[in-house]
Amino acid sequence: MRPWLWAAGLLVWLAGPALAASGLEVWPAVAEQGQPLVVKACPGGQVTGAEISLLGRRAPLAQAPGGCLVGAMGVDLDDQPGPMVLEIRQGQRVLASRALTIKARGYGTRQITVDGKFMELSPEDLARHQEEMAQQKAVYASRLPSMLWSGPWQTPLDSAVVGVFGRRSLVNGQPRSPHGGVDLRGGVGTPIQAPAAGRVALVLDTYFSGLLVLIDHGLGVVSGYRHLSRAMVAQGQVVRPGQVIGLVGASGRVTGPHLHFDLRLAGARVDPLAWIKASAEMARRLR
Protein backbone atom coordinates (compact mmCIF):
# COMPACT_ATOMS: atom_id res chain seq x y z
CA MET A 1 0.00 0.00 0.00
CA ARG A 2 1.19 3.58 -0.76
CA PRO A 3 2.39 5.37 2.41
CA TRP A 4 -0.08 8.28 2.07
CA LEU A 5 -2.97 5.85 1.66
CA TRP A 6 -1.83 3.96 4.69
CA ALA A 7 -1.55 7.21 6.71
CA ALA A 8 -5.05 8.26 5.60
CA GLY A 9 -6.35 4.87 6.66
CA LEU A 10 -4.64 5.25 10.02
CA LEU A 11 -6.29 8.67 10.53
CA VAL A 12 -9.71 7.17 9.87
CA TRP A 13 -8.79 4.41 12.28
CA LEU A 14 -7.72 6.84 15.01
CA ALA A 15 -10.86 8.96 14.56
CA GLY A 16 -13.01 5.86 15.03
CA PRO A 17 -13.52 3.69 18.10
CA ALA A 18 -9.98 4.36 19.36
CA LEU A 19 -11.29 7.58 20.89
CA ALA A 20 -12.98 5.37 23.45
CA ALA A 21 -9.47 4.37 24.58
CA SER A 22 -9.44 6.71 27.58
CA GLY A 23 -8.68 4.68 30.68
CA LEU A 24 -7.27 1.77 28.68
CA GLU A 25 -3.59 0.93 29.20
CA VAL A 26 -1.75 -1.59 27.03
CA TRP A 27 1.81 -2.63 27.97
CA PRO A 28 4.28 -2.69 26.27
CA ALA A 29 3.66 0.18 23.82
CA VAL A 30 4.71 -1.98 20.85
CA ALA A 31 2.83 -5.23 20.17
CA GLU A 32 5.10 -7.82 18.57
CA GLN A 33 4.64 -11.35 17.23
CA GLY A 34 5.13 -13.90 20.01
CA GLN A 35 4.98 -11.35 22.81
CA PRO A 36 2.61 -10.83 25.77
CA LEU A 37 0.43 -7.77 26.41
CA VAL A 38 -0.77 -6.59 29.82
CA VAL A 39 -4.06 -4.71 29.67
CA LYS A 40 -5.70 -2.46 32.25
CA ALA A 41 -9.10 -0.85 31.80
CA CYS A 42 -10.97 1.38 34.21
CA PRO A 43 -14.52 1.50 32.85
CA GLY A 44 -15.82 2.79 36.21
CA GLY A 45 -18.36 1.04 38.41
CA GLN A 46 -18.58 -2.71 38.96
CA VAL A 47 -18.24 -4.56 35.65
CA THR A 48 -18.49 -8.36 35.68
CA GLY A 49 -17.81 -10.82 32.87
CA ALA A 50 -15.63 -8.40 30.87
CA GLU A 51 -13.03 -9.82 28.49
CA ILE A 52 -10.07 -8.64 26.41
CA SER A 53 -10.65 -9.32 22.71
CA LEU A 54 -7.93 -9.37 20.07
CA LEU A 55 -7.95 -11.16 16.70
CA GLY A 56 -10.87 -13.33 17.78
CA ARG A 57 -9.14 -14.39 21.02
CA ARG A 58 -10.84 -13.66 24.33
CA ALA A 59 -9.36 -13.54 27.84
CA PRO A 60 -11.17 -12.83 31.13
CA LEU A 61 -10.03 -9.93 33.33
CA ALA A 62 -9.27 -9.79 37.06
CA GLN A 63 -10.68 -7.07 39.33
CA ALA A 64 -8.26 -4.38 40.50
CA PRO A 65 -8.92 -1.60 43.04
CA GLY A 66 -10.89 1.46 41.89
CA GLY A 67 -13.25 -0.47 39.61
CA CYS A 68 -10.38 -1.32 37.25
CA LEU A 69 -9.83 -4.57 35.33
CA VAL A 70 -6.46 -6.18 34.54
CA GLY A 71 -5.64 -9.09 32.26
CA ALA A 72 -3.19 -10.61 29.79
CA MET A 73 -3.41 -11.15 26.05
CA GLY A 74 -0.96 -12.68 23.59
CA VAL A 75 0.14 -11.94 20.05
CA ASP A 76 0.80 -15.34 18.47
CA LEU A 77 4.10 -16.11 16.70
CA ASP A 78 2.21 -16.48 13.41
CA ASP A 79 -0.18 -13.49 13.71
CA GLN A 80 0.03 -11.29 10.62
CA PRO A 81 1.77 -7.95 11.18
CA GLY A 82 -0.44 -4.89 10.67
CA PRO A 83 -3.11 -2.75 12.30
CA MET A 84 -5.81 -4.24 14.54
CA VAL A 85 -8.04 -3.27 17.41
CA LEU A 86 -7.87 -4.52 20.98
CA GLU A 87 -11.22 -4.28 22.74
CA ILE A 88 -12.59 -4.66 26.24
CA ARG A 89 -15.95 -6.31 25.78
CA GLN A 90 -18.83 -7.31 27.98
CA GLY A 91 -20.73 -9.73 25.79
CA GLN A 92 -21.47 -7.77 22.60
CA ARG A 93 -20.84 -4.40 24.29
CA VAL A 94 -17.50 -2.70 23.63
CA LEU A 95 -16.43 -0.89 26.83
CA ALA A 96 -13.13 0.43 25.46
CA SER A 97 -10.89 -0.09 22.46
CA ARG A 98 -7.39 0.70 21.29
CA ALA A 99 -5.85 0.59 17.81
CA LEU A 100 -2.63 -1.44 17.77
CA THR A 101 -0.08 -2.22 15.11
CA ILE A 102 1.37 -5.70 15.36
CA LYS A 103 5.04 -5.65 14.43
CA ALA A 104 6.86 -8.54 12.80
CA ARG A 105 9.67 -10.01 14.87
CA GLY A 106 12.37 -12.24 13.44
CA TYR A 107 13.49 -14.99 15.78
CA GLY A 108 15.94 -16.72 13.44
CA THR A 109 16.17 -20.25 12.09
CA ARG A 110 17.64 -23.44 13.53
CA GLN A 111 18.53 -26.77 11.97
CA ILE A 112 18.18 -29.96 13.95
CA THR A 113 18.58 -33.63 13.13
CA VAL A 114 16.33 -36.22 14.74
CA ASP A 115 15.53 -39.93 14.41
CA GLY A 116 13.61 -40.71 11.19
CA LYS A 117 10.65 -42.05 13.21
CA PHE A 118 9.75 -38.42 13.98
CA MET A 119 9.64 -37.48 10.28
CA GLU A 120 7.41 -40.20 8.80
CA LEU A 121 4.72 -41.22 11.25
CA SER A 122 2.99 -44.57 10.96
CA PRO A 123 -0.85 -44.34 10.82
CA GLU A 124 -0.94 -45.51 14.47
CA ASP A 125 1.59 -42.88 15.62
CA LEU A 126 -0.20 -40.19 13.62
CA ALA A 127 -3.54 -41.09 15.25
CA ARG A 128 -1.84 -41.04 18.66
CA HIS A 129 -0.27 -37.63 17.94
CA GLN A 130 -3.60 -36.15 16.81
CA GLU A 131 -5.35 -37.40 19.95
CA GLU A 132 -2.59 -35.90 22.13
CA MET A 133 -2.88 -32.56 20.29
CA ALA A 134 -6.66 -32.56 20.84
CA GLN A 135 -6.15 -33.03 24.59
CA GLN A 136 -3.70 -30.11 24.72
CA LYS A 137 -5.97 -27.92 22.59
CA ALA A 138 -8.81 -28.49 25.06
CA VAL A 139 -6.58 -27.14 27.86
CA TYR A 140 -5.55 -24.13 25.75
CA ALA A 141 -9.24 -23.32 25.25
CA SER A 142 -9.68 -22.93 29.03
CA ARG A 143 -10.72 -19.44 30.15
CA LEU A 144 -11.05 -19.83 33.94
CA PRO A 145 -12.48 -16.45 34.98
CA SER A 146 -10.46 -16.43 38.21
CA MET A 147 -6.76 -15.58 38.53
CA LEU A 148 -5.20 -18.51 40.39
CA TRP A 149 -1.79 -16.86 40.88
CA SER A 150 -0.65 -13.62 42.46
CA GLY A 151 2.51 -11.54 42.06
CA PRO A 152 5.38 -11.91 39.59
CA TRP A 153 6.29 -15.30 38.15
CA GLN A 154 9.64 -17.00 38.73
CA THR A 155 11.63 -19.23 36.38
CA PRO A 156 10.77 -22.96 36.53
CA LEU A 157 14.45 -23.85 36.19
CA ASP A 158 17.26 -21.42 36.98
CA SER A 159 19.70 -22.26 34.16
CA ALA A 160 20.95 -21.20 30.74
CA VAL A 161 18.79 -20.92 27.63
CA VAL A 162 19.94 -23.52 25.09
CA GLY A 163 17.13 -23.02 22.58
CA VAL A 164 15.51 -19.61 22.10
CA PHE A 165 11.82 -19.01 21.61
CA GLY A 166 10.31 -18.53 18.14
CA ARG A 167 13.05 -19.91 15.92
CA ARG A 168 11.85 -21.37 12.65
CA SER A 169 12.98 -24.99 12.59
CA LEU A 170 14.43 -27.06 9.79
CA VAL A 171 14.14 -30.64 11.05
CA ASN A 172 16.23 -33.03 8.97
CA GLY A 173 16.18 -30.30 6.30
CA GLN A 174 12.37 -29.94 6.27
CA PRO A 175 10.53 -26.81 7.53
CA ARG A 176 8.52 -27.36 10.72
CA SER A 177 6.48 -25.07 12.98
CA PRO A 178 8.48 -22.44 14.91
CA HIS A 179 9.86 -23.24 18.36
CA GLY A 180 6.88 -22.50 20.59
CA GLY A 181 8.82 -22.32 23.86
CA VAL A 182 12.24 -21.86 25.36
CA ASP A 183 14.70 -24.70 26.05
CA LEU A 184 16.45 -24.52 29.42
CA ARG A 185 19.58 -26.52 30.19
CA GLY A 186 19.19 -29.29 32.76
CA GLY A 187 20.42 -32.82 33.37
CA VAL A 188 18.02 -35.75 33.70
CA GLY A 189 16.42 -35.61 37.17
CA THR A 190 16.82 -31.84 37.76
CA PRO A 191 13.73 -30.55 39.63
CA ILE A 192 11.34 -28.19 37.80
CA GLN A 193 9.40 -25.72 39.93
CA ALA A 194 5.97 -24.22 39.29
CA PRO A 195 6.64 -20.57 38.33
CA ALA A 196 3.29 -19.49 39.79
CA ALA A 197 0.22 -21.01 41.41
CA GLY A 198 -2.27 -22.86 39.25
CA ARG A 199 -4.09 -26.12 38.65
CA VAL A 200 -2.51 -29.07 36.83
CA ALA A 201 -4.67 -29.45 33.71
CA LEU A 202 -2.84 -32.28 31.92
CA VAL A 203 -0.15 -34.89 32.61
CA LEU A 204 0.45 -36.93 29.46
CA ASP A 205 3.14 -39.08 27.85
CA THR A 206 3.18 -37.84 24.24
CA TYR A 207 4.89 -38.82 20.99
CA PHE A 208 6.72 -35.56 20.24
CA SER A 209 6.82 -33.75 23.61
CA GLY A 210 7.48 -36.86 25.67
CA LEU A 211 6.12 -36.59 29.21
CA LEU A 212 4.43 -33.22 29.60
CA VAL A 213 2.66 -31.21 32.30
CA LEU A 214 0.26 -28.33 31.52
CA ILE A 215 -0.77 -25.91 34.27
CA ASP A 216 -3.87 -23.71 33.99
CA HIS A 217 -3.27 -20.47 35.91
CA GLY A 218 -6.65 -18.91 35.08
CA LEU A 219 -7.54 -15.89 32.88
CA GLY A 220 -6.50 -17.90 29.80
CA VAL A 221 -2.88 -18.33 30.99
CA VAL A 222 -1.52 -21.88 30.51
CA SER A 223 2.12 -22.95 31.01
CA GLY A 224 3.73 -26.16 29.68
CA TYR A 225 6.74 -28.32 30.63
CA ARG A 226 7.93 -30.98 28.16
CA HIS A 227 10.39 -33.86 27.73
CA LEU A 228 10.21 -34.71 31.48
CA SER A 229 11.63 -37.90 32.95
CA ARG A 230 9.03 -37.84 35.72
CA ALA A 231 5.91 -35.87 36.72
CA MET A 232 5.58 -35.07 40.43
CA VAL A 233 1.98 -33.82 40.20
CA ALA A 234 -1.36 -35.31 39.15
CA GLN A 235 -4.10 -33.91 36.95
CA GLY A 236 -6.45 -31.65 38.92
CA GLN A 237 -3.88 -30.89 41.62
CA VAL A 238 -3.48 -27.29 42.77
CA VAL A 239 0.19 -26.23 42.88
CA ARG A 240 1.85 -23.38 44.73
CA PRO A 241 4.77 -21.33 43.35
CA GLY A 242 8.10 -23.11 43.76
CA GLN A 243 6.50 -26.55 44.16
CA VAL A 244 8.39 -29.28 42.28
CA ILE A 245 6.12 -30.39 39.44
CA GLY A 246 8.46 -32.74 37.60
CA LEU A 247 12.02 -33.71 36.71
CA VAL A 248 13.99 -32.81 33.57
CA GLY A 249 14.31 -35.63 31.04
CA ALA A 250 14.91 -36.44 27.38
CA SER A 251 11.56 -37.99 26.46
CA GLY A 252 9.97 -37.41 23.03
CA ARG A 253 11.65 -35.75 20.05
CA VAL A 254 14.83 -34.31 21.55
CA THR A 255 18.53 -34.15 20.82
CA GLY A 256 19.41 -34.32 24.53
CA PRO A 257 17.97 -33.68 28.02
CA HIS A 258 16.52 -30.20 28.66
CA LEU A 259 13.32 -28.52 29.81
CA HIS A 260 11.05 -27.10 27.12
CA PHE A 261 9.02 -24.38 28.87
CA ASP A 262 6.16 -22.77 26.98
CA LEU A 263 3.29 -20.39 27.58
CA ARG A 264 -0.07 -19.60 26.01
CA LEU A 265 -2.08 -16.45 26.57
CA ALA A 266 -5.68 -16.87 25.35
CA GLY A 267 -4.30 -19.66 23.14
CA ALA A 268 -1.54 -17.52 21.56
CA ARG A 269 2.06 -18.80 21.73
CA VAL A 270 4.21 -16.21 23.48
CA ASP A 271 7.79 -16.08 24.77
CA PRO A 272 7.58 -17.50 28.33
CA LEU A 273 10.60 -15.46 29.49
CA ALA A 274 8.95 -12.26 28.24
CA TRP A 275 5.85 -13.32 30.17
CA ILE A 276 7.87 -13.61 33.42
CA LYS A 277 8.73 -9.90 33.00
CA ALA A 278 5.17 -9.05 31.94
CA SER A 279 3.77 -10.82 35.02
CA ALA A 280 5.64 -8.30 37.22
CA GLU A 281 4.01 -5.48 35.21
CA MET A 282 0.64 -7.14 35.65
CA ALA A 283 1.19 -7.46 39.43
CA ARG A 284 2.06 -3.73 39.55
CA ARG A 285 -1.13 -2.79 37.70
CA LEU A 286 -3.24 -4.96 40.00
CA ARG A 287 -2.22 -3.01 43.10
Ligand SMILES: [Zn+2]
Ligand atom coordinates in the same frame (compact mmCIF):
# COMPACT_ATOMS: atom_id res chain seq x y z
ZN1 LIG B 1 11.93 -26.82 22.88
